[in-house]
Amino acid sequence: MNAATTTENAAAMADSALAEAPLSTKSIGEVILDVQNISLRFGGVKALTDISFDVREHEIRSIIGPNGAGKSSMLNCINGVYTPSEGSITFRGKTFSHMNSRQVAEMGVARTFQNLALFKGMSVLDNIMSGRNLKIKSNLFLQALRWGPAEREEIRHREFVERIIDFLEIQAHRKTPVGQLPYGLQKRVDLGRALAMEPQVLLLDEPMAGMNVEEKQDMSRFILDVNDEFGATIVLIEHDMGVVMDISDRVVVLDYGRKIGDGTPDEVRNNEDVISAYLGTSH
Amino acid sequence: MNTTFPHLLIQHARSRPEDPALREKEYGIWQSWSWKRALDEVRWLAAGLASLGFAPGHNLAIVGDNRPHLYLMFLAVQSLRGVPVPMYQDAVAAEMAFVLQDAEVNYVFAENQEQVDKMLELRASVPGLTHIIYDDPRGMRNYTDPGLISVDELMALGRKHDELHPQLFEQRVAQGRPDDVAVILYTSGTTGRPKGVCQTHASFIGAAQGGVQTDGLSDSDNVLSYLPPAWVGDFLFSTAQWMVAGFTINCPESAETVAIDMREIGPTYYFAPPRVFEGMLTSVSIRMEDAARSKQWLHHKFMAVAQRVGADILDGKPVPLGDRLMYGLGKLLVYGPLKNAMGLSRIRVAYTAGAAIGPDLFKFFRSIGVNLKQLYGQTETCAYVCIQQNGHVKLSSVGQAAPGIELKIADNGEVLVRGVSVLKEYYKRPDATAEVMDAEGFFHTGDAGVLDHDGHLRIIDRAKDVGKMAGGAMFAPNYIENKLKFFPQIKEAVCFGHEKDKVCAFVNIDFEAVGNWAERQGLPYAGYVDLAAKPEVLKMMAECVEKVNADLASEEGMEDTQVARFLVLHKELDPDDDELTRTRKVRRGFIAEKYGVLIEALYDGRTEQFIETAVKFEDGRTGKVSAQLKILEAKTFPPVRSAA
Numbered sequence: 066m067n068a069a070t071t072t073e074n075a076a077a078m079a080d081s082a083l084a085e086a087p088l089s090t091k092s093i094g095e096v097i098l099d100v101q102n103i104s105l106r107f108g109g110v111k112a113l114t115d116i117s118f119d120v121r122e123h124e125i126r127s128i129i130g131p132n133g134a135g136k137s138s139m140l141n142c143i144n145g146v147y148t149p150s151e152g153s154i155t156f157r158g159k160t161f162s163h164m165n166s167r168q169v170a171e172m173g174v175a176r177t178f179q180n181l182a183l184f185k186g187m188s189v190l191d192n193i194m195s196g197r198n199l200k201i202k203s204n205l206f207l208q209a210l211r212w213g214p215a216e217r218e219e220i221r222h223r224e225f226v227e228r229i230i231d232f233l234e235i236q237a238h239r240k241t242p243v244g245q246l247p248y249g250l251q252k253r254v255d256l257g258r259a260l261a262m263e264p265q266v267l268l269l270d271e272p273m274a275g276m277n278v279e280e281k282q283d284m285s286r287f288i289l290d291v292n293d294e295f296g297a298t299i300v301l302i303e304h305d306m307g308v309v310m311d312i313s314d315r316v317v318v319l320d321y322g323r324k325i326g327d328g329t330p331d332e333v334r335n336n337e338d339v340i341s342a343y344l345g346t347s348h
Numbered sequence: 349m350n351t352t353f354p355h356l357l358i359q360h361a362r363s364r365p366e367d368p369a370l371r372e373k374e375y376g377i378w379q380s381w382s383w384k385r386a387l388d389e390v391r392w393l394a395a396g397l398a399s400l401g402f403a404p405g406h407n408l409a410i411v412g413d414n415r416p417h418l419y420l421m422f423l424a425v426q427s428l429r430g431v432p433v434p435m436y437q438d439a440v441a442a443e444m445a446f447v448l449q450d451a452e453v454n455y456v457f458a459e460n461q462e463q464v465d466k467m468l469e470l471r472a473s474v475p476g477l478t479h480i481i482y483d484d485p486r487g488m489r490n491y492t493d494p495g496l497i498s499v500d501e502l503m504a505l506g507r508k509h510d511e512l513h514p515q516l517f518e519q520r521v522a523q524g525r526p527d528d529v530a531v532i533l534y535t536s537g538t539t540g541r542p543k544g545v546c547q548t549h550a551s552f553i554g555a556a557q558g559g560v561q562t563d564g565l566s567d568s569d570n571v572l573s574y575l576p577p578a579w580v581g582d583f584l585f586s587t588a589q590w591m592v593a594g595f596t597i598n599c600p601e602s603a604e605t606v607a608i609d610m611r612e613i614g615p616t617y618y619f620a621p622p623r624v625f626e627g628m629l630t631s632v633s634i635r636m637e638d639a640a641r642s643k644q645w646l647h648h649k650f651m652a653v654a655q656r657v658g659a660d661i662l663d664g665k666p667v668p669l670g671d672r673l674m675y676g677l678g679k680l681l682v683y684g685p686l687k688n689a690m691g692l693s694r695i696r697v698a699y700t701a702g703a704a705i706g707p708d709l710f711k712f713f714r715s716i717g718v719n720l721k722q723l724y725g726q727t728e729t730c731a732y733v734c735i736q737q738n739g740h741v742k743l744s745s746v747g748q749a750a751p752g753i754e755l756k757i758a759d760n761g762e763v764l765v766r767g768v769s770v771l772k773e774y775y776k777r778p779d780a781t782a783e784v785m786d787a788e789g790f791f792h793t794g795d796a797g798v799l800d801h802d803g804h805l806r807i808i809d810r811a812k813d814v815g816k817m818a819g820g821a822m823f824a825p826n827y828i829e830n831k832l833k834f835f836p837q838i839k840e841a842v843c844f845g846h847e848k849d850k851v852c853a854f855v856n857i858d859f860e861a862v863g864n865w866a867e868r869q870g871l872p873y874a875g876y877v878d879l880a881a882k883p884e885v886l887k888m889m890a891e892c893v894e895k896v897n898a899d900l901a902s903e904e905g906m907e908d909t910q911v912a913r914f915l916v917l918h919k920e921l922d923p924d925d926d927e928l929t930r931t932r933k934v935r936r937g938f939i940a941e942k943y944g945v946l947i948e949a950l951y952d953g954r955t956e957q958f959i960e961t962a963v964k965f966e967d968g969r970t971g972k973v974s975a976q977l978k979i980l981e982a983k984t985f986p987p988v989r990s991a992a
Binding site for chain 2: 223224227228230231232234236237239290293294
C-alpha cells in the first residue's frame with residue numbers, strides 16, 4: 066500500500082517535471098519528408114485512408130491515435146515495409162510510389178521497433194555494431210580475416226559505436242548479452258542500433274511502451290538529445306500523451322485510419338475531433 | 349617538505365615526461381595523459397583562468413565525478429596560488445549554496461550538465477557565481493548563460509594567454525609557499541553548518557610522504573580514483589600521494605563501471621571505505637550461492653584453510669608446512685580467481701578508513717592474501733593520524749601513531765593529535781578553530797579512544813556521543829551500532845540509551861542482501877516498506893540483535909548496554925533526507941527529533957506504532973511513506989565473567 070502511494074506521487078511529479086522541461090531552441094528547416102494521400106488496404110480492411118502530412122528537417126513529429134488507428138502501418142509505409150495502395154511519399158525532393166526497406170535505409174531513414182527486434186544472444190556492442198552494416202565497405206573475406214583495410218575500417222566503426230554507447234550511458238553493459246538486460250535498457254540498445262546508421266530521419270515506434278516513469282523520463286531526454294546533438298529528424302509514435310505533448314514540435318492524430326488532427330501540441334489538445342476520439346464523447 | 353603540489357608536478361614532467369600520469373576510460377579504451385601532457389594542460393588551464401581574472405587568494409569550487417580535468421584543475425588553481433574547494437557531486441543545489449557563499453566563490457568547475465544546472469539554479473541566491481567552467485559538452489549546446497565556458501575553450505584561451513605572458517605560470521608557481529593553503533575541504537558535519545578545513549601544501553605533502561614511506565609506494569603503482577573528490581581520502585590518495593609518489597591514477601568510465609574498470613586496471617594500491625569491501629564480499633557470497641556444488645565445496649574447503657592460516661602467512665608468522673601447502677593450492681584454485689574477480693589480483697596494499705570495519709570482513713580479505721590495513725584520521729588531519737604497519741596489524745586497533753604524528757589521550761578519553769598533518773584553521777571561523785586547537789598545538793579529534801601498551805590506538809566512539817545509562821554504565825552508541833552493522837543484512841542502526849534505563853535501537857535492512865535472501869526463501873515482497881515489515885525478516889533481525897547482545901554480555905563494561913527493544917525502520921536512512929551526512933554518518937539529534945514518536949513507543953512498552961515520513965527523491969522533489977511498525981523485544985543475556 067505504502068509503496069504504491071510513493072510510486073503514484075513519483076509519477077505525478079515526474080509528469081510535471083516533463084511539462085517544465087525547456088523546449089530546445091533548434092531551428093526547424095525545410096520539408097524533408099512529404100506524405101501525400103496515402104491509402105493502405107489489406108484485402109477488405111482499410112488500414113489507412115487518404116493520409117497527408119509532412120515532416121520538416123530537425124523537428125520531432127509525433128503520430129498519435131488510439132489502438133488500431135493505423136500508426137504502425139503509417140510508419141511501415143514510410144519505412145518501405147508496406148507498399149501503399151495509393152498515394153506517394155516524397156523524401157528530400159524525390160518522389161516514390163513504392164520502395165523496399167533497404168533503399169529506405171540507404172537513404173538515411175532508420176527505425177526502432179515496438180516489440181524490440183534485437184539479437185538477444187549478442188552483446189550490446191555487437192547489436193549496435195550491426196547498425197553499421199550498411200556503412201561497412203570492405204569485403205566479407207577481409208572482414209572474416211580482420212586484416213588490413215578491414216581492420217582499420219572496423220576500428221573506425223567501433224569508435225562511432227563507442228560514441229553512441231557513451232551517449233546512451235550504457236558503458237556498464239557494453240559486453241552484456243542483450244537478452245539479460247532489463248526491458249528499458251533493451252529499448253535504449255534498440256535506439257543505439259538505429260543511431261549507428263547515422264540516420265537523417267529516425268522513426269521511433271513506441272519507444273516508451275512498457276516503461277516506468279523514470280525510464281520514460283530518461284528516454285524522453287535521450288530523444289531530445291538525439292534530435293539536438295545528432296540533428297536527426299524524428300518521427301515518433303507514442304501512446305503516452307504526456308510525453309508526446311511535451312517533446313513534440315507537431316503532432317498528427319489518426320483514428321480508424323483517417324487523419325483527424327494535425328498541428329502543434331496545443332492545437333491538437335484543443336481539437337474537438339481529437340478529444341472525442343480519445344474520450345468517446347462529443348463535448 | 350619544502351615544496352608545493354605544482355612544483356612536484358613540474359618535477360615529474362621534467363624527469364619522466366612520457367610516463368603515464370593519469371588515465372581515463374573513454375569510448376571503451378583507456379586513454380593516457382603523460383606527465384608532460386598533464387603539465388601542459390595544467391599550464392593552459394591556469395593561464396586560461398588567469399585571463400578570466402582569477403588571481404592569487406581566489407577560491408574555485410570543483411564539483412563532479414572523477415575525471416582527468418577535475419584533478420588537473422586542482423593543480424591549475426594551486427599553480428595560481430588560488431585555493432580549490434571541492435564539493436560532493438551528489439549534493440543537491442541548496443546544500444552547495446552554503447559552501448559557495450561561505451568560501452566566496454566566483455569560479456566553479458562543474459563537470460557536466462547536471463552540475464552546471466545546479467550552479468545556474470544557484471545564481472539567484474549566490475550572485476557572485478560569475479564563471480562556470482564545464483568539462484562534458486553533452487547537452488550544453490543550447491546554453492547561452494553568461495560566464496559559461498567549456499574546459500576546451502578555457503584551454504584555448506590559456507594557450508593564447510600563455511604565448512603573451514610566457515613567464516606567468518613559472519612566476520606564480522615560484523611564488524607558491526609550502527604553508528599556502530592547498531585545499532579547503534568542507535566537513536560534512538554531523539552537527540551544525542559545514543566548516544571549511546584549510547590544509548596547507550606542507551600538511552598534505554607531509555601526510556602523503558608518511559604513507560608513501562610506510563608502504564614503499566613508487567611511480568610504478570596504479571590507483572583507481574573513484575571516491576568522491578570532495579572527500580579527504582580521495583584528495584590524499586588521488587592528488588597528494590599521486591604527486592608525492594608519482595604513480596598513475598585511473599579514472600573509471602562511469603560510476604556503474606567501477607567494478608569492471610577495476611578488473612581491467614588491476615590497481616596495486618587501493619583505498620575504500622568498509623562499505624565498498626562489504627559490497628565486494630556480498631557479491632562474492634551471492635554468486636557463490638549460484639555456483640555449482642563442486643565449486644561451492646571447493647570454496648568452503650579452502651576458505652576454512654584461509655581463515656585458519658591466511659592472515660599469519662600474510663604477516664610472515666610461522667605456519668606448519670602442511671597448512672602452507674594447502675594454502676598454496678588454495679591460492680591456485682580459489683583465492684587467486686576470487687581476487688581476480690574482484691579486481692584485487694595485483695594489490696600490494698589496500699586501506700580502509702572512514703568507519704569501523706567488521707572483524708569478519710577484515711579477516712576475509714586478509715585471509716585470501718589481500719594486505720588490507722586500517723588507517724585513522726579525519727579531514728582536519730588529512731586522514732593521517734594512525735596507520736597500521738605491515739606485520740603489526742591488530743583488528744581491534746587502527747594502528748600506531750603515523751610518522752610525524754604525536755598522540756595523546758585526554759583525561760575525558762578524547763584522542764588528541766599534534767604533528768605534520770594538523771589543519772591550519774577553519775576558513776573564516778577563528779572561534780571554531782580555537783575550540784579544537786589547544787595552546788600546546790594539539791587538535792581535539794572528538795573521538796574517544798584508548799592507547800594500549802604498544803601504542804596501538806583503539807577508537808571507541810565519538811566523545812560527544814558517549815553517554816551514561818541511568819544505571820551508571822557507559823553508553824557508546826556507535827560501538828553497538830557498528831556491531832549491528834557488521835551483519836550484511838543490516839545497513840544502518842541507531843541506538844538510544846543516554847540517561848535511560850535500557851538501550852533501544854532502530855535498524856535498517858540492507859535491501860540488496862535481504863531482498864536476495866527473500867527471493868531464495870520464496871518470500872514475495874512488494875518493495876522496501878513491505879520487505880522491512882515481513883515477519884520472517886523481523887525474526888532474522890531479532891536474531892542479529894540477540895547475537896550482538898550475547899557479544900556485549902561477554903565484554904567488560906558493555907554488559908549493561910544490550911539492546912532490549914528495537915524496531916525495523918520502514919525507509920532507508922538517507923543523506924537526502926538529512927538523516928545521514930554525505931559520508932554516511934548518523935545524525936543522531938536530527939533522527940531523535942524526526943522519529944520522536946518511535947523512540948517514545950520504544951520506551952513506553954507499545955508493541956506497534958504508526959509513522960508517516962516525508963522522503964526526498966534524488967531529483968529534489970518530495971513524497972511521503974507511511975507504515976505501521978512493529979516493536980520487538982530482544983533477548984538479553986547475563987554478563988559472562990571470564991575466569992581470570
